Amino acid sequence: MTRETTVEAKAVGKTFGHGTSAFRALDNVSIRIDRGEFFTLLGPSGCGKTTLLRCIAGFESPSVGTILLSGRDITAEPPNRRPVNTVFQSYALFPHLTVTQNVAFGLEMLGRPKAQVAATVARMLALVKLEAFAGRKPAQLSGGQQQRVALARALAPAPEVLLLDEPLSALDLKLRKEMQSELKRLQHETGITFVFVTHDQEEALTMSDRVGVMSAGKLLQVGTPREIYNNPVSRFVADFIGETNFLPGVARGGVVRLASGEAVAERVANGPVTVAVRPEQVRIAAAGTRGIPALVARCVYFGTDTHVHMTLEGGVEVVARVQSPPSGDAGFAPGAKVVVLFAPDSVQVLDD
Amino acid sequence: MSDRSFSVARVPGFATIAVTAFVLLYLPILTMVGYSFNASTSVSEWGGFSLQWYRLAWENETVKAATARSLIIASFAAVISTAVATMAALGTTRRGSFRGQTPIYVMINTPLMVPEIVTAVALLILFGVVRQVTGYQGLGYLILAHSAFCIPFAYLPIRARLEGMDLTLETAAADLYATPWATFRRITLPILTPGIMAGAMLAFVISLDDVIITEFVKSAGQDTLPTYMLGALRRQLTPEVNALSTALLALTVMLLTAFFLTTRKRN
Numbered sequence: 209m210t211r212e213t214t215v216e217a218k219a220v221g222k223t224f225g226h227g228t229s230a231f232r233a234l235d236n237v238s239i240r241i242d243r244g245e246f247f248t249l250l251g252p253s254g255c256g257k258t259t260l261l262r263c264i265a266g267f268e269s270p271s272v273g274t275i276l277l278s279g280r281d282i283t284a285e286p287p288n289r290r291p292v293n294t295v296f297q298s299y300a301l302f303p304h305l306t307v308t309q310n311v312a313f314g315l316e317m318l319g320r321p322k323a324q325v326a327a328t329v330a331r332m333l334a335l336v337k338l339e340a341f342a343g344r345k346p347a348q349l350s351g352g353q354q355q356r357v358a359l360a361r362a363l364a365p366a367p368e369v370l371l372l373d374e375p376l377s378a379l380d381l382k383l384r385k386e387m388q389s390e391l392k393r394l395q396h397e398t399g400i401t402f403v404f405v406t407h408d409q410e411e412a413l414t415m416s417d418r419v420g421v422m423s424a425g426k427l428l429q430v431g432t433p434r435e436i437y438n439n440p441v442s443r444f445v446a447d448f449i450g451e452t453n454f455l456p457g458v459a460r461g462g463v464v465r466l467a468s469g470e471a472v473a474e475r476v477a478n479g480p481v482t483v484a485v486r487p488e489q490v491r492i493a494a495a496g497t498r499g500i501p502a503l504v505a506r507c508v509y510f511g512t513d514t515h516v517h518m519t520l521e522g523g524v525e526v527v528a529r530v531q532s533p534p535s536g537d538a539g540f541a542p543g544a545k546v547v548v549l550f551a552p553d554s555v556q557v558l559d560d
Numbered sequence: 561m562s563d564r565s566f567s568v569a570r571v572p573g574f575a576t577i578a579v580t581a582f583v584l585l586y587l588p589i590l591t592m593v594g595y596s597f598n599a600s601t602s603v604s605e606w607g608g609f610s611l612q613w614y615r616l617a618w619e620n621e622t623v624k625a626a627t628a629r630s631l632i633i634a635s636f637a638a639v640i641s642t643a644v645a646t647m648a649a650l651g652t653t654r655r656g657s658f659r660g661q662t663p664i665y666v667m668i669n670t671p672l673m674v675p676e677i678v679t680a681v682a683l684l685i686l687f688g689v690v691r692q693v694t695g696y697q698g699l700g701y702l703i704l705a706h707s708a709f710c711i712p713f714a715y716l717p718i719r720a721r722l723e724g725m726d727l728t729l730e731t732a733a734a735d736l737y738a739t740p741w742a743t744f745r746r747i748t749l750p751i752l753t754p755g756i757m758a759g760a761m762l763a764f765v766i767s768l769d770d771v772i773i774t775e776f777v778k779s780a781g782q783d784t785l786p787t788y789m790l791g792a793l794r795r796q797l798t799p800e801v802n803a804l805s806t807a808l809l810a811l812t813v814m815l816l817t818a819f820f821l822t823t824r825k826r827n
Binding site for chain 2: 265266267286287288289292293294296298300302303304313314317318361362365
């Protein structure tokens, strides 16, 4: 299947302010988002993900670079001429209009005939299961219901791209989980390209077809959730997505060795490196067997699993995530001598 | 939760002070209202209940003309000052901070603090020149003068309403294909309406009871209700003044009630 691009950013940069107080929110960001894809921009607050979203929506204009929509340059188009709709973090529902009027707004502004507006609004309210609330004002709805009105309002004009700016951050955990699957369902049913902004890595991993990881205005890595989790390109990505052990190492003669001397991976280029291993890929075995000697420091119980903190020779800390046994006690006493092993192909070697 | 926190209601003497303050505020007004029903010709000697002063005022052609003039001036002043204040409020809130922002806020609000007599003298001189040049003698001077001093009063509630409005709403409207004009008409203006209504009513009431500026600016035969009453003080004071004041009070109370209802209804 050939992939068709909906949104494309070409070398987009955005600087706020001038001179010494200038802040570079986006730094040479290039990205292609496929049609019908659930794409997530992930990063800590202030990384530029919302600025990129606002550049696509037209609320900000990039200082440099171009934004293309289905191959057409829309960099200079005002937001009301872009076939792109946004779900705002604060929902931004019009307080003086009913649910129906809110959902109809975009269609009316596009000059669609009355009958078509009514039919589309009815279809949208059914899609988000709010038929019973059509006559209510936003203030008479719960947070989750407001969220759904915002979704219906943004989907009603059938945009080429739906932009979602941290739409779930105001909801409590249970409602958030519900809305996550709701969003996946809506995206599947409408086939519209979703560009979703979040700082929640779990949300990004569970919902997205592809994820773009951002930091300090730069796009660091783009890939499927599996790719960015299993093959992070940098220490930042490995650290931001899930939990990771970072161990100092040296590559020499095609082999990467830890400070304690054990060979853990292969690599052609020589020099100091960082070895990254996910805690669930760390195995613990009895002292004396083949492996890297370690001392158990403490165990932290998380319910389904237990994190075993250990110290290697030289004071480097390694965390292993082991499944909690039915008794709840993983059986590692602080001070116990053990050895650790890394599962095959689980070791990532990152440049220092 | 409030049982341990500080409450001014438990300070000794609170009730006494509150009651005294209310008596001081409302006793004169209640006295005036009471004496407007006085059968005697004296302003302060009770001679039995009568509606004669209301009847006399109602039949007094001068009072009728002055009332009509007051209402015309107040209506024009309310509309003009509210329109200007709305534009000023939009101009000062619907954009990022700009150079000269503080001076502009000060310039809009200073008329509230300048002694009215100063404005009155200034307008007297200015309009005197205009009169000489143009020969125009109509109500336009009073309407202009009232519109001018009502602007800051109309501006305050409108600006407060605009500042309380989520700017994202306008962004959302633009996102949903609304042109800037459609955004203003369909989103900003309806949300702003209670503020505009409040501003207009405030301007109307302020214009209605103005004495000082009117007294200085008016031409001969242009008495408004308040300046007519002031004139009555110089001629012969009868309870007619009480009746007129009471009627004016009733109108003001009605407008202020409407003001509170429109500003409270939302949210």
